[in-house]
Every structure is written in C-alpha cells, then in structure tokens.
Amino acid sequence: MGHESRATMIPPSTICHLCGSEHLVTVQEMADTSGRPTAIQLCTRCGVLRPVVSSYVAQNDPVLEQATYHAEVWSDFGPETAEQLRKDVQGIVDSFRRILGEPSDSPVFEIGCGRGGLLAALKGSGYRVRGCEPSEELVAKARKGFDFSKEELTCCGADEFLNRVQAEGSLGHVFIWHVIEHVVDPLGLMRRIASIQKPDSYVILQGPCLLPEHVFPEHYMFPTEPAIHALAKNCGYDIERIEYDYSLGFITFVYRRNHDVVPEAWVELPQSMSTSLAMIVERHAQQHREQRLMRDLAAARILGEDRYAAVDRQRLLLSERERTIFDLERLVANERIVSQDEAQRRVVAEEEIQTANRMRWELDTVVEAQRVLIQQHEARILHLEQLLEHAQTTSSRAERFFRRLVRSS
Ligand SMILES: [Zn+2]
Numbered sequence: 219m220g221h222e223s224r225a226t227m228i229p230p231s232t233i234c235h236l237c238g239s240e241h242l243v244t245v246q247e248m249a250d251t252s253g254r255p256t257a258i259q260l261c262t263r264c265g266v267l268r269p270v271v272s273s274y275v276a277q278n279d280p281v282l283e284q285a286t287y288h289a290e291v292w293s294d295f296g297p298e299t300a301e302q303l304r305k306d307v308q309g310i311v312d313s314f315r316r317i318l319g320e321p322s323d324s325p326v327f328e329i330g331c332g333r334g335g336l337l338a339a340l341k342g343s344g345y346r347v348r349g350c351e352p353s354e355e356l357v358a359k360a361r362k363g364f365d366f367s368k369e370e371l372t373c374c375g376a377d378e379f380l381n382r383v384q385a386e387g388s389l390g391h392v393f394i395w396h397v398i399e400h401v402v403d404p405l406g407l408m409r410r411i412a413s414i415q416k417p418d419s420y421v422i423l424q425g426p427c428l429l430p431e432h433v434f435p436e437h438y439m440f441p442t443e444p445a446i447h448a449l450a451k452n453c454g455y456d457i458e459r460i461e462y463d464y465s466l467g468f469i470t471f472v473y474r475r476n477h478d479v480v481p482e483a484w485v486e487l488p489q490s491m492s493t494s495l496a497m498i499v500e501r502h503a504q505q506h507r508e509q510r511l512m513r514d515l516a517a518a519r520i521l522g523e524d525r526y527a528a529v530d531r532q533r534l535l536l537s538e539r540e541r542t543i544f545d546l547e548r549l550v551a552n553e554r555i556v557s558q559d560e561a562q563r564r565v566v567a568e569e570e571i572q573t574a575n576r577m578r579w580e581l582d583t584v585v586e587a588q589r590v591l592i593q594q595h596e597a598r599i600l601h602l603e604q605l606l607e608h609a610q611t612t613s614s615r616a617e618r619f620f621r622r623l624v625r626s627s
Pocket residue numbers: 234235236237238239261262263264265266
C-alpha cells in the first residue's frame with residue numbers, strides 16, 4: 219500500500235478535532251447532505267466548527283477511508299476529462315501567481331492532489347511540482363491524464379511525503395486545497411509542515427464554510443476566521459490573506475512561514491467572541507443564500523429575455539403569414555379563370571392559403587404557450603426578488619451584529 223498505517227482515530231465528539239479542547243458547545247442543528255439531523259459544535263477555545271456526524275469511528279485507517287471515498291466520487295475521471303479539469307483550475311494558479319513568484323528550481327508542493335488538476339495547472343504554468351495523494355486509483359488516473367513522473371506525484375499520505383521531502387531538502391510553497399477538512403490531525407500536519415518549511419514560504423489553503431451541502435461524514439471540521447488565526451499562531455505562521463467565496467461557500471486562507479518556531483499555546487476565546495461565532499454560521503448561510511438567489515435571478519432574467527425574443531420572432535412570422543394569406547386571397551378573388559394555366563394557379567393558391575392558415579393557427583398556439591410561460595416566469599422572478607430582499611435584510615442584520623460583537627471583544 220502506498221500509505222502508511224496510522225493508529226490515530228478521529229477524535230470522539232467530546233474533544234475538539236483541531237485543538238483537543240473539551241470546551242464544545244452545540245450552536246446549531248442542521249440536516250447533513252443525506253438529510254440526517256446533525257448537531258454543529260463550536261470549540262470555544264480555537265473557534266473551529268464541526269458536525270457531530272464526523273465523530274464516527276473509521277472502520278479502517280481514516281486516510282484509506284478518505285482515499286477510497288474520493289476515488290469513488292471521481293470514478294468517471296479519465297484522460298478524456300483531464301484537460302478540461304486542468305483548464306477549470308488554471309484560475310487558481312493565476313490568482314496566486316503573485317504570491318508564488320516566477321517559476322524557479324524550487325518546486326511548488328501539494329498535499330492531497332486528488333485527480334491532479336491543480337498540480338497539472340501549476341506544471342503547465344512552468345512551475346516544478348511535487349505532490350502526494352494516498353489513493354492509488356487516483357494517482358494512476360492522474361499520472362495517465364497529466365503525464366506526471368513518479369517524482370512529481372507520489373502515492374502516499376502526507377506524513378510519508380513530508381519525511382521524504384525533508385530527507386531530500388526543504389519545503390517551499392504548499393497548496394492544501396480542499397484537504398484540511400479531511401485530515402485526522404490538522405494541527406499535527408500544519409506543525410509538521412512548518413517544521414521543515416523555508417521561512418517566508420506560503421501555505422495556500424481552501425476549505426468549505428459550514429453550509430448544509432458541505433456537511434458530509436468525510437468533513438471533520440469547518441474552518442472559521444478565529445480558528446484560522448489560532449492555527450496560524452500555534453504553528454508559527456503569519457496570515458497573508460483570508461477570503462470568502464460566498465457563491466460556492468468556500469474560505470481561502472494563506473499563511474506565510476514566520477521565522478520563529480513557536481511552542482503550542484492555546485488561549486480560550488473571549489466569551490463575546492465565542493457567542494459571535496454562532497453568528498458566523500448564520501452569516502455564511504445567509505451570504506451563500508443571497509449569492510445563489512442573485513444567480514437564479516440573473517438566469518431567470520436571461521431566460522425571460524429569451525422568451526420575449528422568441529415571442530417577438532413568432533409575432534413577426536405571424537404577420538408575414540397573414541400578409542401572404544391576404545395576397546393569396548386577393549389573387550383568388552381577382553383572377554378570372556380564362557385559361558387552364560390560371561385555373562391551376564388558383565388551385566395552388568388555395569392550397570397555400572390552407573397551409574398558411576394552419577401554420578398561423580400553430581403559431582398562435584405557440585405564442586399563447588409562450589405567454590403562459592412568461593407569466594409563470596414573471597411570477598418566479600417576483601418571488602426570487604422577494605426572497606433576495608429578505609435574504610439581504612437578514613444577511614446585513616447578521617453582518618452588523620457580528621461586527622458589533624467582534625468590536626466589543
Ligand atoms: Zn478547538
């Protein structure tokens with residue numbers, strides 16, 4: 219097997235997954251992705267949020283379980299979809315280019331490469347790359363799809379990978395992209411990285427915000443701003459950047475390796491801060507909802523415009539049709555039958571009138587159907603607008619409340 223066996227089990231629900239504190243409070247109940255009611259716990263020491271469903275005991279090595287789960291999720295990934303994936307994630311590399319600097323001899327690292335899209339985009343942008351992924355299936359697919367060498371993409375877990383990197387040299391910039399929430403010991407991983415990383419190198423992370431669609435048994439925790447700060451402090455990192463993507467419900471955070479190696483020291487969050495953290499949950503949900511409504515509304519408006527345009531086109535066709543019928547009828551009425559030829563022309567004209575009338579009737583039906591659709595559509599737009607207005611009101615209320623609490627803490 220490419221991964222090492224680990225004795226570590228996922229901590230029970232009485233201990234914080236990130237800092238090991240027993241000070242956990244349930245701040246919310248929500249349905250997980252399969253509709254099961256799930257308690258969301260907040261650690262009042264580090265500020266991380268975790269669904270209690272995540273405290274299930276893994277049947278096997280948790281790393282192996284995660285590897286198997288992701289290999290299943292991406293089972294239809296193959297060389298034919300590889301290029302599209304690389305294109306889709308190119309924007310990630312572009313947005314961090316300033317931080318990464320120009321490509322050099324020093325590789326960019328990735329822990330938990332999955333299908334290898336990000337590693338491929340980095341490589342395609344001229345960077346030397348080194349990554350690890352514990353799933354043998356995904357590594358085989360990524361090597362095939364992107365032509366990675368064994369050195370570029372290693373099949374192993376993070377611990378073994380970091381041991382190898384340390385034996386060979388030092389660690390530079392690291393991507394941990396949608397991985398930290400799947401890791402059994404995130405603090406251990408970050409401290410291990412910090413212990414061998416060159417000063418001023420970056421760790422670039424993205425993870426999910428707490429939203430019902432992100433509550434899987436495979437997500438052990440949800441990063442929050444206080445937790446991101448606490449984790450940085452306990453690993454010797456400075457915070458370079460924290461950004462939200464409200465439309466997808468993701469949080470990106472970038473750490474810069476500090477020169478000092480710090481001993482682990484946790485400070486209990488101020489009471490007001492831990493209260494306000496409950497508001498973060500609400501705030502994320504509201505912002506996400508607002509973004510989604512705005513997207514739906516924009517799509518509905520475009521569709522509405524398309525429907526109006528379709529009706530206009532049909533109306534134009536109708537009026538052309540009517541003109542033809544009028545011309546033909548005049549022709550039939552005015553023409554005297556003086557020759558065989560003209561009689562034939564008249565028969566043809568009458569047939570054409572019939573066809574044109576039928577088409578007019580069909581077009582009328584289409585226009586009527588479109589009219590009904592437009593009515594329904596306008597009602598939907600109105601409904602979306604009302605929902606959006608409501609979401610914006612509650613969202614800005616949550617935002618104001620949160621800011622006030624943060625200021626007073
Ligand atoms: Zn904690």
